Every structure is written in structure tokens, then in C-alpha cells.
């Protein structure tokens with residue numbers, strides 16, 4: 001697409017954002033008490049923000065104007081953060097991590113695919129060099145230390161020469177044998193035909209009957225082929241079968257991809273031009289306008305000296321550098337105003353002191369009143385204050401002021417706008433020159449005072465300042481003491497190397513989140529209406545991973561200001577893709593992957609001090625080279641109720657006491673996520689487990705729809721061909737209870753190289769897969785139930801159960817609320 005098109009897209013998105021911001025600011029102030037209406041409102045905002053996010057992300061990825069990109073990035077981060085804030089609101093309101101919007105999607109005429117939260121491409125694109133460099137270093141260390149996992153390759157075995165000759169001989173004789181057999185067959189057939197001719201030659205042949213016979217057979221054959229073809233065409237026409245070009249990538253898409261790649265190159269070039277221009281334009285301005293600026297500043301300040309003396313009879317005191325120098329005088333204020341301001345601020349300080357004293361006396365009474373107020377407010381729901389709304393509003397205002405009506409007819413190539421840089425740099429330059437001028441003028445004032453008034457400068461109050469500084473430094477030192485650096489003399493590189501060699505820092509596998517296949521749950525809301533808690537679909541899980549894992553790790557702005565998620569627990573049966581999701585998070589954000597699984601740390605860094613050193617090293621490197629993921633596989637072992645005899649030697653509970661301490665030390669600016677995965681959460685002490693893991697995601701086994709997609713994709717990826725003989729729907733139905741891991745294994749077992757070659761003659765059938773699958777164990781209902789029961793004991797699960805029990809008629813109310821809403825809509 002062209003520059004014009006992307007500009008148009010941006011303007012449209014801004015318009016949509018503007019109206020959404022207006023609506024939100026109206027709704028936020030209205031207190032609400034009906035939970036159904038609140039949820040509908042939150043969900044609608046959420047969906048609309050996701051739409052805006054999708055298009056802003058696309059625009060940011062493709063627009064080439066460097067100054068526009070700075071603003072769009074700001075808005076993009078704002079929208080991302082707002083989505084997370086709204087999600088958090090919904091979780092607190094509905095007391096569940098999974099939300100279903102199918103009814104709202106229907107109202108808004110949107111497809112479920114449009115609700116997919118995209119992963120901004122800039123997460124990787126803007127750090128590509130760093131990530132690639134780190135990958136290289138990692139694999140270099142791994143190969144040097146002999147830890148590199150051998151890549152799955154067909155190894156070539158060397159054999160002795162004699163054996164090799166024998167092999168070639170056998171193959172050659174077989175080839176000759178096959179040729180000879182073919183030759184013999186031809187001779188035999190020739191002889192047979194000759195014999196038959198001899199026998200027939202005696203009979204009188206009726207050529208017309210023979211022709212008729214041949215015609216009959218041929219016409220039958222021809223017609224059957226034709227009918228088959230027509231039937232196929234009809235099925236395609238009716239949309240029952242995909243057209244033959246369905247799987248081919250069209251030329252238009254290839255061209256579009258090329259164009260977007262080219263645009264990325266232009267983007268980088270414009271970015272470089274812009275960065276160069278920032279320096280050159282400033283230097284030019286310094287040469288061209290600097291002297292004038294300096295003179296006019298000096299003139300202004302001198303004027304101020306004289307005016308002040310005329311008004312007050314004495315020269316003024318020059319403002320300190322810490323107060324902003326002469327800049328505070330000329331911020332559209334007269335000297336009297338400045339003096340008045342100083343007097344007013346002194347009075348205010350005294351008032352504040354008095355207030356504080358009286359406050360401490362009144363505090364108990366106030367606290368009581370506040371409590372009562374809070375209780376009242378609790379009944380009426382109000383949106384929590386948002387950081388990102390302000391950010392988006394700032395961005396939106398900037399857009400309106402600068403870009404909305406800008407004439408860009410001169411800028412066909414969409415390179416930087418020099419005038420805007422000049423404006424920005426002029427301010428910077430003025431500030432710089434002002435500092436120099438202040439220094440000069442301070443001296444001049446001193447001389448003036450000496451010459452005219454014979455005054456002497458009062459000595460600077462060093463004593464006070466010195467004391468203040470000391471106090472501050474003292475406080476800081478106290479804070480620093482809390483986080484002791486156990487490795488002050490070591491470089492990050494050496495720590496990194498050691499962690500890799502110890503197997504604590506591992507290479508993330510190359511999985512993208514889009515590789516995690518699944519289908520949407522289309523019945524979520526319907527099931528909830530009839531009081532059945534739907535099992536989340538795989539794509540719901542994928543969505544949560546994006547929201548809680550990828551977006552905050554990818555963007556520092558979002559991580560610092562959005563509701564903070566420090567730890568995440570993925571619980572589910574074996575083979576549902578928990579490991580895959582962890583690797584995908586690292587892959588999508590370019591994060592380092594630390595493996596602190598109990599099996600991996602067993603025997604490493606022994607003793608209490610050793611453990612502390614290990615954790616210190618891991619989190620020091622994780623912090624410095626953020627974003628990072630700290631993965632604890634089979635995390636239930638860390639929180640075992642009772643350690644099994646066989647595992648006692650490993651001391652799996654080593655991390656139990658340390659984890660809460662580590663979590664406390666993680667600050668919003670540390671982009672580190674602790675992820676635990678478990679297939680047996682019921683073996684762990686639930687309280688301590690839930691204390692460590694802030695968010696718990698139950699990863700389910702695939703439902704019918706997901707299994708259908710999984711079978712199809714896995715078979716195709718492994719070289720299988722889908723024909724009418726292979727009934728995927730039947731396969732998906734029969735394999736209820738089996739996980740993705742099982743399905744992959746079966747597909748790989750069935751689709752051997754030989755079987756793939758045979759497909760042309762012998763198409764694949766469902767029975768082949770089912771036969772292999774019978775030897776596997778599915779996830780039994782009991783296991784699934786125990787997962788659900790366990791989840792009901794987690795804090796969020798318990799809260800939800802309680803809420804359901806308290807508001808037994810909640811679902812009815814919901815229906816009523818919905819009906820009410822619909823009626824109101826109709827009235828309108």
C-alpha cells in the first residue's frame with residue numbers, strides 16, 4: 001500500500017480513538033451498580049480498543065514518516081496499556097480470567113478473528129541486532145562448552161569399503177533384475193496376444209459389433225469422468241469444497257509482502273536521516289540564530305535589572321541555577337509578580353505546617369468517615385484511575401494540533417519535516433544559551449551592584465545545602481543496602497557465560513505464538529447464560545498469554561504503568577502446550593530464558609549461600625539484559641505437600657522460601673516474568689503456590705473444533721494430503737480427550753517417508769491414525785475434574801464460587817439486564 005493509504009488509515013484510526021476517548025470520559029464519571037451493564041460497557045470498550053490497536057499497530061509498522069512514528073508509538077503504547085487495564089477491570093468484576101464476547105461481537109458485526117490481540121512487530125524489529133547478537137553469543141558459548149543440543153539431522157555413518165562395494169553391487173544387480181523381469185513380461189504378453197489372435201483368426205469377426213463395443217466402453221468411461229468433474233465444480237460453486245487455487249499464495253499477496261519489505265527499508269533510511277537532521281539542524285541554528293538569541297536574552301535581562309531598580313530602588317537578586325535561572329522571570333511574569341509569588345509560597349508553607357499539626361489530631365475521626373464513605377462507594381462501581389487514558393489523550397491532542405490539518409503536499413516521500421525539528425531545537429538551544437547568558441549576567445549584576453550601590457554579595461549558604469545533600473545521600477545509601485551486590489567485581493558477560501555453562505540460561509526454541517493452533521469458543525456466553533462454566537478454548541489461552549506475558553515484556557512503558565503481572569502459572573494436563581507457550585513468549589519478545597526447574601538446579605550451587613548466589617546471578621543478568629523469562633518447569637515440586645522418596649535427593653523445595661522474597665524485589669521497571677508450568681498442581685500446597693503465582697491460567701485439552709484444526713494442520717505440515725478418503729471430522733470426534741502432544745506423536749508415527757510416498761496410490765484414512773492412537777492414554781474425565789476442583793480452590797476460583805453462591809440468581813439478573821438493555825435500545 002502507498003503512503004497515502006497508510007496516512008488515511010492513521011487519520012481514520014485517530015478519529016475512532018478520539019470518539020472512543022470522548023465516550024469513555026463520559027462513562028467513567030457515571031457510577032453504576034448493575035454488574036451486567038458494567039461488564040457490557042467494559043467489554044465494548046475492550047473490543048473497540050482492540051480494533052484500534054490492530055490498525056495502529058499496522059500503521060506504525062508501515063508508515064515511513066519518522067516524526068509521525070514517534071507520536072504513533074506513544075498512542076500505540078497507550079492503547080496497549082488501556083487494553084490491559086480494561087482486562088484487569090473485567091477480571092475483577094467477573095472474577096474469572098476468561099471472558100466471552102460473542103453476543104457483543106454479534107451486535108458489532110465482527111468476526112471472532114477480529115478480536116485477536118496482535119503482537120506489535122516493533123518488539124523484535126527494533127531490537128533485531130541485539131537479539132541476533134545475543135543468539136550468536138549463546139550458541140558460541142554452548143558449542144565451546146560442548147552443551148549444544150545436536151540438531152536433528154540424518155547422521156551419515158561411514159562404512160568399510162568392502163561393504164560399500166557390496167551394497168552398490170546388490171543395488172545394481174537388483175536394478176538389472178528388475179529390467180530383465182520387465183523385458184520377460186513384455187515377451188510373455190506378446191506371445192499371449194499372438195496366441196489369442198491365432199485362435200480368434202478362425203472366427204469371423206464382425207467389425208461393427210466390435211466398434212460398438214469399444215464405443216460403449218469409451219463413452220461410459222468418458223461420461224463418468226465428466227460427471228465427476230462437473231460434480232467437483234458444483235461443490236466448489238456451492239462453497240462445499242475449496243477451489244483448487246485455495247492453498248496457493250496469490251501473486252498479489254507476494255507483491256504486497258515485497259512492498260511492505262521495501263517500506264521497512266525506506267523506514268530505516270528515513271529514521272537515519274531524521275537522526276542526522278536532529279544534529280545538523282541544531283548546529284545550523286546555533287550558527288545562524290545563536291548570536292541573535294544571546295543578544296536578545298542579554299538585552300531582556302538588562303532591561304529587567306533597570307526596571308526592578310526603578311520600581312523597588314534596588315537591583316534584584318539573580319535566580320539560582322536550581323530554580324531555572326532567568327527562565328522563571330520571563331515566563332510571562334513581571335518582576336513584582338515574581339516577588340509576590342515568593343511571598344505567597346512562603347505563606348503557603350506556613351499554612352501547610354499548621355494544617356499538618358491539626359490533621360494529626362483529627363486523623364482518627366477522618367479515618368472513620370473515610371471508611372464509611374468507602375463502604376458506600378463499594379456498592380457503586382467506578383472505573384479505577386487510568387494512566388494510559390492520559391497518555392492517549394496527550395497523543396490525541398498532539399495529533400489534533402500538529403497533524404490533523406497539516407498540508408503535506410510538499411512531502412511526497414514522507415521524509416522528516418525540518419520546520420518541526422527547528423521549532424523543537426530552537427527551544428533546546430534557547431535553554432542552553434540561557435545557561436551561558438545567566439552566568440555572564442550574574443557577573444554583570446554583581447559588578448553593577450558594586451559599582452552603583454557598593455553592595456557586597458552575601459556569602460552563599462553552603463552550610464545548609466551541605467547538610468541537605470548529606471541527608472539525601474544518607475537515605476539513598478540506606479536503600480541501596482537492601483539489595484546487596486554479591487558480584488560487584490564481575491562483568492555481565494562473565495555472569496552470562498557462567499549461567500549458560502551451568503545450564504541455567506537456555507536457548508528458547510523457535511516457536512511463534514501463531515504456531516499455537518486452535519479454534520475459538522463460539523458458545524461461551526450462551527453456556528454462561530444457562531449456568532454452565534464453559535471450558536476455555538485454546539485461542540482464549542493464547543490471548544491471555546499475549547496480554548499477560550508478551551505485551552508487558554515487549555513494551556517498557558506498558559510494563560511500568562499497566563497492572564503489574566510478575567508471575568504466571570500455566571496448569572494443565574501433559575502435552576497441552578505449556579512448554580511451547582513459554583518458548584513462544586521468549587521468541588516473540590526476544591527475552592532471555594532462565595530455567596530454574598527443580599530438576600535443573602538440583603546439585604548446582606549447593607548450600608544456602610550457593611543458592612543465594614545463583615538467584616542473585618540469575619536476576620542480575622535478567623534485569624540487565626531484560627526482558628527475561630524465568631521458567632520453573634513442574635513447579636508443583638517446589639511446593640510439594642510431601643516430597644516423594646525418590647526425589648528427596650534433588651531437594652525440590654529449595655526455591656520455596658526464596659521465591660516470595662524475589663517477587664518482592666521485582667519492580668515495575670524490571671521486565672522479568674516468572675512462569676511456572678505444572679501438570680500436577682494438586683500435589684502442591686495450594687496456599688504457598690498461589691502466593692507466588694499472581695495469575696493462574698488453566699490450559700485445557702483441545703475441544704472438538706480445535707482438534708479438527710489441529711489434525712488438519714499437523715497432517716498437512718507432515719506431508720500428508722487431505723482427500724475425501726480421510727474423514728477429519730470423524731478423527732476429531734473420536735479422539736476426544738487426547739492432547740495436542742498425542743496428536744502430533746500419532747501423526748509423526750503414521751506419516752513415515754514410505755507412507756507419504758504411497759499416498760498417490762493409497763490415500764490416507766482415519767483408521768490408520770485411530771489404530772495408533774488406541775495405544776495412548778487420554779485425559780480422563782476424572783483428571784479434568786480434579787483440575788477444575790483444584791482451580792476452584794485458588795483465590796480467584798474461590799471468589800468466583802462465593803460470588804456465584806451469594807448471587808444465586810445472578811444469571812437470571814443477567815438475562816433481565818440484557819432484555820432491559822435490548823428494550824432500551826429499541827425505544828431509542
Ligand SMILES: Nc1ncnc2c1ncn2[C@@H]1O[C@H](COP(=O)(O)OP(=O)(O)OP(=O)(O)O)[C@@H](O)[C@H]1O
Pocket residue numbers: 515516517518538572573574575576577578579580581677678679740741744
Ligand atoms: N496448540 C498447539 N498448536 C500446535 N502445536 C502444539 C499445540 N499445543 C501443543 N503443541 C505441540 O505439542 C507438543 C507437546 O507440547 P508441550 O511439550 O509444550 O506440552 P506440555 O504441556 O509442556 O507437556 P508436559 O506437561 O508433558 O511437559 C509440542 O510439540 C508442541 O509443539
